[in-house]
Amino acid sequence: MLRWPIFRFCVLVLLTGCLACSANASGKKPYARDRSFQNFLSSLWPLAEERGVERQTFDRAFANLAFDPKVVAKTIKQPEFVQSIWQYIASAVSPERLDRGRQRAQAESAWLAKAKKDYGVDEGVIMGIWGLETDFGASTGDDNVIRELASLAFVHFRGDYFRDELLWALVILQEGEIEPRQMLGSWAGAMGQTQFMPSSYLAYAVDFEGAGRRDIWTSAPDAIGSTANFLDAHGWTKDLPWGFEVELPDGFALTDADSSKAAPFGDFAARGVRRADGGAFPRSNEGRLFLPAGLKGPVFLITGNFDVIKAYNASTSYALAVGLLGDAIIGGKRLAARWPTADRSLSMGQVRRLQAKLAQIGYSPGDIDGMVGEALRSALRAYQERKGLKPDGYATLSLMKQIDAEKRGSLGLR
Incomplete structure (x- = not known):
């Protein structure tokens, strides 16, 4: 890790x-x-x-x-293109990985249940991390x-x-x-089946099966327990999902605050937001919208536990893949909405150009690194809201061209 x-x-x-x-x-x-x-x-x-x-x-x-x-x-190895979120999710939550994950979840069900009892961490999230990190222990390095x-x-x-x-x-x-x-x-x-760095091993690895040593390399129980301990130590909230897919009503007045600031679930329900699976919102706590492909793709309401997953790996794409993989393994859930696969993803060079232009006109897109992350999405949402566009933070070619045409200082930013 x-x-x-x-x-x-x-x-x-x-x-x-x-x-x-x-x-x-x-x-x-x-x-x-x-x-x-x-x-x-x-x-x-x-x-x-x-x-x-x-x-x-x-x-x-x-x-x-x-x-x-x-x-x-x-x-210093660089890819020739930026992988789209749907390509990443399709690879991470592949049918083959789901089959292996379900088999491993059944085989380790007692240890997963113990981890939930001891640390309050959902089985699905543990399975999602285990699957993404090493394919459930098959590729530990x-x-x-x-x-x-x-x-x-x-x-x-x-x-x-x-x-x-x-x-x-x-x-x-x-x-x-x-x-x-x-x-x-x-x-x-x-190292190990859920990829701990040495400092994290010393701080969070546990001898979950009581064999006398913390063996995250060959012991699935120790890997499971250690992962649960890490998440618990970083603030995991028991009985709160990482998030779930939602459907926005027609005419939903999307704002930047919907994605940048958490609000009670009841507030979203009052505005007509519904779970895509027809289930009920949690009775308490709060969430915020996450639109990794803008309004054209699946929309999620994520919680503080999503941020805890990001403590394991700071990528929002990684955290989403963990949640979706775990949900599919444990609950058989699949996305209701489709990804906009016909869209052309920006190249790494185009993303760098977009980041540089946003920084030039007064926004904060994060490092000029060619990677689409939360800092860039946040900057795009701020720009879109200021220009009267729907602030979904989705980096498209047309939006890049619009931003590229802006002149320095033309937006009158505070």
Whole structure:
């Protein structure tokens, strides 16, 4: 589990602004680079010792460890296009994954029920995370976590983040939870069946089945319990859904506040909003609208638990896929509305251009990274509302062209 979005079923870009230090480190002659790498590892000893790591553990973890130049290339890999939300959802909630998920949910039903009893977390959300992260334990990664973390730390990718995760990985080895050769995971150091980074493992992993160690690699019960513990610790509200699909009445007066600020469910019901499945709204709590494909696609009313899923992975697309996958596995629910698949998605370059133009005329679209995220949707909604358009935050080619034609300062923003 990573602290930034990692999509396992689509290509994801990790943009860093400038990787000059990475290029320099990986571009050195092998002998000089390897010597620098070994010097870097040696320099970590005082920090590791401060965390309670013994010298024997330290030396054993780094014995014969070599820099991995391939991991640097992975940090700057860019896709040729931006995947649409419906393509991502179709891949994440595929029929094959649903079949496997239902089989695993049945096999682990007792542990899922225990997780709900102990932590209050819905079975579907756990299944959704488990499915998206590793296909229910089938693809946990076979990279050496120590090597990958050390390589990323050596080139200072994302500052000190990977150095610190490497040090926490050494703490895990010191505590005897796993052998170095068995500490396998993704290229970025995420481990186990629900992909915990070392710091998250130390904070939230649990020995759910009572085997004497926290084994998120081979124990499905431990992976289930650890995931539930993480969500509970980040504010999961018991008996509150992550959200659900809704239908808006004709003439619904959509506002930016409907998507940016939570309101009681009763307020939405009073305005004619209804659940797509015909069910009742929760009797208490509140939600906000989420329109990932604007008014042309499925519309959702999401809750604070949706934001808790985003604590696991900050992507709104990921959180939606978790919810939809879990609902389909546990309750057999499917979307009522269709995605606007005939729409042409903006390219990464077009999204960057849109972000840059919005920033130029006074809005806050987030990083100029070519990725459609909540910051960009929020900026689009603010622009649409100011221009008298329906503020659905949907990035279309026609909207991009309209914004592109705006002149700096022409909107008279406060």
